[in-house]
Amino acid sequence: MKEKFYQYIQELQDTITSTLEALDGKAVFKEDIWKREEGGGGRSRIIENGAIFEKGGVNISGVHGALPPAMQSYFKVGDVNFFACGLSLVLHPANPMVPTVHANWRYFEMYDQEENLIDSWFGGGLDLTPYYIFEEDAVHFHSVCKKSCDQFNPSFYPDYKKKCDAYFYNAHRKEGRGVGGLFFDYCKKSDRMSMQNWYDFVTTVADSFLDAYIPIVRKRQYLSFTKEQKNWQEIRRGRYVEFNLVHDKGTLFGLRTNGRIESILMSLPPVVQWKYDYHPKPGSEEAKLVAILQNPREWIV
Amino acid sequence: MKEKFYQYIQELQDTITSTLEALDGKAVFKEDIWKREEGGGGRSRIIENGAIFEKGGVNISGVHGALPPAMQSYFKVGDVNFFACGLSLVLHPANPMVPTVHANWRYFEMYDQEENLIDSWFGGGLDLTPYYIFEEDAVHFHSVCKKSCDQFNPSFYPDYKKKCDAYFYNAHRKEGRGVGGLFFDYCKKSDRMSMQNWYDFVTTVADSFLDAYIPIVRKRQYLSFTKEQKNWQEIRRGRYVEFNLVHDKGTLFGLRTNGRIESILMSLPPVVQWKYDYHPKPGSEEAKLVAILQNPREWIV
Numbered sequence: 001m002k003e004k005f006y007q008y009i010q011e012l013q014d015t016i017t018s019t020l021e022a023l024d025g026k027a028v029f030k031e032d033i034w035k036r037e038e039g040g041g042g043r044s045r046i047i048e049n050g051a052i053f054e055k056g057g058v059n060i061s062g063v064h065g066a067l068p069p070a071m072q073s074y075f076k077v078g079d080v081n082f083f084a085c086g087l088s089l090v091l092h093p094a095n096p097m098v099p100t101v102h103a104n105w106r107y108f109e110m111y112d113q114e115e116n117l118i119d120s121w122f123g124g125g126l127d128l129t130p131y132y133i134f135e136e137d138a139v140h141f142h143s144v145c146k147k148s149c150d151q152f153n154p155s156f157y158p159d160y161k162k163k164c165d166a167y168f169y170n171a172h173r174k175e176g177r178g179v180g181g182l183f184f185d186y187c188k189k190s191d192r193m194s195m196q197n198w199y200d201f202v203t204t205v206a207d208s209f210l211d212a213y214i215p216i217v218r219k220r221q222y223l224s225f226t227k228e229q230k231n232w233q234e235i236r237r238g239r240y241v242e243f244n245l246v247h248d249k250g251t252l253f254g255l256r257t258n259g260r261i262e263s264i265l266m267s268l269p270p271v272v273q274w275k276y277d278y279h280p281k282p283g284s285e286e287a288k289l290v291a292i293l294q295n296p297r298e299w300i301v
Numbered sequence: 302m303k304e305k306f307y308q309y310i311q312e313l314q315d316t317i318t319s320t321l322e323a324l325d326g327k328a329v330f331k332e333d334i335w336k337r338e339e340g341g342g343g344r345s346r347i348i349e350n351g352a353i354f355e356k357g358g359v360n361i362s363g364v365h366g367a368l369p370p371a372m373q374s375y376f377k378v379g380d381v382n383f384f385a386c387g388l389s390l391v392l393h394p395a396n397p398m399v400p401t402v403h404a405n406w407r408y409f410e411m412y413d414q415e416e417n418l419i420d421s422w423f424g425g426g427l428d429l430t431p432y433y434i435f436e437e438d439a440v441h442f443h444s445v446c447k448k449s450c451d452q453f454n455p456s457f458y459p460d461y462k463k464k465c466d467a468y469f470y471n472a473h474r475k476e477g478r479g480v481g482g483l484f485f486d487y488c489k490k491s492d493r494m495s496m497q498n499w500y501d502f503v504t505t506v507a508d509s510f511l512d513a514y515i516p517i518v519r520k521r522q523y524l525s526f527t528k529e530q531k532n533w534q535e536i537r538r539g540r541y542v543e544f545n546l547v548h549d550k551g552t553l554f555g556l557r558t559n560g561r562i563e564s565i566l567m568s569l570p571p572v573v574q575w576k577y578d579y580h581p582k583p584g585s586e587e588a589k590l591v592a593i594l595q596n597p598r599e600w601i602v
Contacts, residue, residue: 256473268575272572
């Protein structure tokens with residue numbers, strides 16, 4: 001399974017980066033191959049100063065070895081070995097009318113000291129962070145998410161949509177990071193789902209990513225915007241930074257377990273503003289976004 | 302003691318903000334008075350878009366009540382009551398030749414259920430974060446710190462200088478946030494120091510703040526700078542954000558105990574950049590700064 005999934009994310013990284021490069025038309029991805037001292041490594045691909053993408057990364061990694069102490073206490077296990085691989089992507093468009101997107105799909109295995117497999121699971125999802133609300137874009141994104149889920153279990157979409165809203169939540173601001181999507185974790189073998197079924201599910205979701213996001217980019221990329229709208233995007237990007245550095249488990253994990261810092265922090269936006277006690281005008285488009293982030297919607301009813 | 306110290310920081314806030322306003326000459330501090338539902342409140346003063354100060358805050362607060370659960374486990378105590386007050390300031394200058402400065406002085410009391418005082422202590426310090434190294438500025442700042450300390454105990458300056466370097470450290474980047482200053486905490490009654498002695502020490506340090514910082518601002522405020530030097534400042538401000546959101550205990554405490562978010566996050570810089578895997582040219586002034594942050598210096602020998 002681990003070879004199969006790693007092979008899959010390698011190919012998916014190629015598909016996604018070549019599609020995004022063709023769409024952007026100006027910038028290309030810069031590739032960095034890195035090794036992890038304790039075992040494994042990764043292939044980071046970063047785009048900067050594109051026509052569409054101001055900054056973004058599509059990274060894969062596959063790491064293994066003794067489970068670091070910080071992760072032992074997190075998973076409440078002892079001295080075990082692990083294998084983990086996944087693809088993570090974040091895209092920060094220049095145009096504030098185009099939403100930021102994040103996605104991650106990962107697979108984890110744990111072994112005892114005799115290298116017997118003792119646990120394995122999939123996790124991941126995708127979620128959208130707009131700066132201006134186009135309701136049809138959120139509906140489109142969620143429709144693609146639902147379609148992938150419904151092929152496997154009708155409860156998956158409502159469950160994972162709710163988990164996504166709960167996870168990508170800036171508790172200190174009492175607002176969501178964006179309009180959500182899917183979030184699932186610890187997808188393990190059960191009566192209804194074998195690990196092969198979960199592999200099929202996760203790859204179906206991952207294969208749908210470009211269909212979920214690209215039509216939105218195409219629709220909004222040529223919209224004009226003002227300096228004030230760009231400022232609003234940069235202020236909202238501050239909330240993105242706050243979530244990733246204060247709340248995101250993946251980021252904090254990476255920072256505390258000596259991960260590759262530049263690959264982890266590729267998720268941070270290129271230019272960010274913090275203004276003191278900034279609130280959009282009541283009734284404005286900016287206020288409409290905040291109201292939706294404070295009360296997550298059901299986009300598909 | 303608590304009334305005396307709160308009175309002191311109120312007056313100190315007035316002194317510091319009026320001095321900074323006179324120095325800036327363009328922007329004035331905006332005052333926000335806030336109340337804490339569970340007891341107490343504060344007075345935040347924020348400056349933005351000044352001639353010298355692009356953003357800054359000089360805040361005081363005095364809060365009391367039942368110690369929140371997150372703080373109970375932090376202090377390893379049970380159901381106790383507390384009082385805490387302090388002044389916190391952060392100044393982000395527009396000119397990258399002028400360093401950012403941070404300072405905080407605070408007093409804490411804990412009581413049992415019968416309102417008997419069971420513990421009390423002072424804490425605080427001040428530290429400097431330059432974007433370009435002027436060695437004489439770091440020496441000046443540390444000299445003022447040392448002079449305040451030496452009036453009380455010759456071991457204070459070396460101890461608290463070392464604690465400052467250790468605390469304001471971006472472990473995930475393996476570099477200091479700045480060139481340090483003083484950091485002390487849990488300053489409690491001992492054979493050598495009564496609480497009155499600690500009060501005298503902390504107020505001596507706090508009274509020296511303007512002497513430590515203002516001469517540096519005056520010396521550097523009219524230096525010219527390029528767009529590239531401003532970019533470097535904004536990239537380095539990213540490290541400031543990383544420290545405050547990932548490592549700073551005060552910030553995380555505030556965010557997790559329902560503090561006043563805008564007053565806590567006033568420390569975040571106005572405009573910040575994150576570039577992927579950015580490294581200054583070997584031999585440049587920018588590289589010289591990084592080398593010093595990676596190997597904290599003794600500024601006074």
